[in-house]
Amino acid sequence: MLKKERQAYILHQVNLHNKVLSATLCQDINVSEDTIRRDLQELAEEGKLIKVHGGALSHSFNEVHFSTNGVYSQSQKKKIAQKAISLIHNGMFILTSGGTTIIEMARSLPHGLKATFISGSIPVILEYMNHPNIEVILIGDRISKNSKITVGPEAIAKIRQMKADICFLGINSIDLEHGVTDNDWEVVQLKKAMIESSQRVVCMTIAEKVNTFQPIQVCEIGKIHTLITELPADNTLLQPYQQAGIQVL
Structure with a gap:
């Protein structure tokens, strides 16, 4: 693979998953760690990504205040957000992860909605705070500077004390064999606790992440109740998930 092609692949992975690991890129492209470094x-010097220890972040993922421009696949994420909102009703207790798709949902909540939203994501909490009628609970603990979300044992313990009506997860990858997967160990532990503490688990992802997997498992496919993408529910890509007993929106 030529350097130009290699760097284009790296940028695409950063935009798609928000965060990439150097080790994963080495394996995918079949080049040395020095080459990836x-x-x-x-790419960092050109301002196209943010280089961090062990990998890289997208610029949008690193912002606390997300702009309405420059988010990867934003129009698709808006469609996903509208579908997710159809599952929300007054009086619900709702756990949410972080991510740009969840932010789109937070921005699109109906003004008349009266529900309680719980999250450790700083950008998501800031969006919830703009809503006139919902209650907002911040899960506290140490903040991951990379993901802008609270992580650690205290955050996990607080989540386990809850029993949410529904949990909305922005996810990195999903396939039938590996289930939901991610590349951030601390965020995975948080999502595991959210799943355990919720009566219904809803995964939100652009279709490009369907049938892909990352190194760390969040949950098996059987733990998911609903999968939301921007595609029509009857799209052939999503049929195997329906056959596995998952509601597809």
């Missing part, structure tokens, strides 16, 4: 450094 140089590529990431060059």
